[in-house]
Amino acid sequence: MLPTTLAQEMPRALQHLLARDEQTDMTALPRRSFLKLAGAGGLALGVYPGLATAQPAAAAGLKPTEQPSAFVQIATDGEVTVTVNRLEFGQGVQTALPMILAEELDADWSKVRSQHGTNNPAYADPLFGMHLTGGSNSIKNSYTQYRELGARARAMLLAAAAMRWNVDVQSLRTQAGWVLGPGGRKAGYGELAEAAMTQPVPEKVTLKNPKDFRIIGKPTGRLDAKAKSSGQQNFGIDVRQPGQLTAVIARPPVFGAKLASVDDSAARAVPGVKAVLRVPLDRGAEGVAVIAEGYWPAKQGRDALKLQWDTSNVEKVDSERQLAQYRQMAQESGPRHFDADMGPLAGAPKQIEAEFVFPYLAHAPMEPLNCTVLISDQGAELWVGSQMPGLDGMAAARVLGLKPEQIKVHVQAAGGGFGRRAIPSSEYVVEACTIAKAARTAGLNVPVRTLWSREDDIKGGYYRPMHLHRARIGFDEKGKVLAWDHVVVGQSILAGSVFEAFQVKNGIDATAVEGLREPYPIPMRLTVHHPKLNVPVLWWRSVGSTHTAYVMETLIDEIARATKQDPVAYRLKLIGDKHPRHRAALQLAVEKSGYGNKALPRGRAWGVAVHESFSTVVAYVVEASVKDGQPVLHRVTAGVHCNLVVNPRTVEAQVQGAALMGLSMCLPGAAITLKDGEVQQSNFGDYAVPRITDMPQIAVHVVPSTDAPTGMGEPGLPPLAPAFANAIARLTGKTPRELPFKLA
Structure with a gap:
């Protein structure tokens, strides 16, 4: 049952x-017992809580993020559990980070497991100093960290073996979970773990030469693959605590609106409903939380509410009026990001004038937002798939009137996120804590899970901002750009956040202009406008590059066509020798695709784009056609330069997923629109996402490198849409200037 x-x-x-x-x-x-080992700051190098008698002596010069005790537990049977300091939501960090640590630990990979961390300071990003899964920084920022953690743990195991055998530690070596000594001596890591805990943590360690890697760089199956493919993986939505109740929220139709009247009599009469509470919501809004024994009675209770809303004091954004406003702003002066001389523009022999429109986009992860909160006399615990558990923990403390150290955030695997689970305002966590606090006041001293429906998620805000770009470009017969006058209009996603101080300069949000101009040496004047509107906005996978890459790469293609140059040759000429990673990625994609060397089927065309984001370069060569007035993407060949690859299978999967998400921006219906302040879309029936029939063939090729890895979560997305658009332009003679594509 x-x-x-x-x-x-x-x-x-x-x-x-x-x-x-x-x-x-x-x-x-x-769950198997090894997943119940001690958490952050607990037992180092093994053993279950009841077996440990000592803690390792921490090196005075090491930070919490550098101490093995928070990251490595070795059970008596030799199983190694690695705690990951990032949220796993499909990108593969619960395998890649353990691979890095296990490499330097010299562990037996077949005995390696992984688990999520918490909001403990040890699990902060070692470079940013805050808990963060974002910016494609998981491997990039923790590569050296996890190598050193593994090397320190290995050194402690060697020291324990040397003490046991009374030999010089230099006479010992390790191999796949064993310490080997002179005279055939041999001890497993599980045997040595408890003794290793008493050893000092070394501050300095020597790392392996990459040529000696036996785990890093090898195609490796994901540690969570079996659980996910068999339906046994637990996500945040699956949290079940004793006595747990579920809350859903009736939200206003317009962002920031308040309640005029509430009739909850019918809702309270629904079997299973325990409480109906009027609660404050994000951005000054009000709502009604229905708390029940499960999601279905809670939803039925919400459906039975009779509510009237007061929208008189909030702005009612309308997409048509918004576009007109943006067009007007694009004609006005504003802050400058680049300020090249535009004198040559008027006399340029060739010119292009272009306007691009990009809509709001919802993140729409497969698992809707959720957060479970348990309040006790000692503090509170949260179970949530959070990209920023430290920030969310502090927000929870403020709401609950507790100290940050009284909050424990149990990070849960998440079914996607794409930025939506990393909110500077901690909006959905704050709402969950507000409801749990109100429930406790009402006498419900139990865990409360606040759960969003798909409709709540699509209509709930925090979208990729709508943007308008305008460009006037002057160039000569050889394609030399003489002047490029560019304007961007769109909301800032960082204004008012903790990131504003170092990411907004001269009134310009750095994320809105990332990817413009580079890698091409063009004289650009870039003006930026950030209107303020009553629509909550947030980063969306690959952030500003979702629109800047499209503008740059389609306009570069237009210049190539206008001057009768091959688009690949033209790009390589512009790139020159100053950007060797762009050149290598593009040439690899061209070589592997057969571009220029094979004939395409009738009705198909090539499309090309290359873009760097988050320190990784991805180039696409695609094959596309137009069928019954609709664009069709058939084949994608990727050239990727992400430096050293930890797990080739992860890189391949990330590029495949990012390309599909990039394709989603092009499909009819892939837009969030507003009418009189209300979002018009509510579910996948009217907000398009790709189906399996939309998936093209994708081949992923990586430029070999031994340099430290760069990010792969997002860079595969930006160049897909412009490559697709460039192929369509070659078929139709017209570049799509609006997303999603409108060819009619």
């Missing part, structure tokens, strides 16, 4: 059907 709490999540009709079949047993399998 289904557990009671699971059954209550379902509509009653389904509950009755399930009740007929008593043979059904969907109870989740218990």
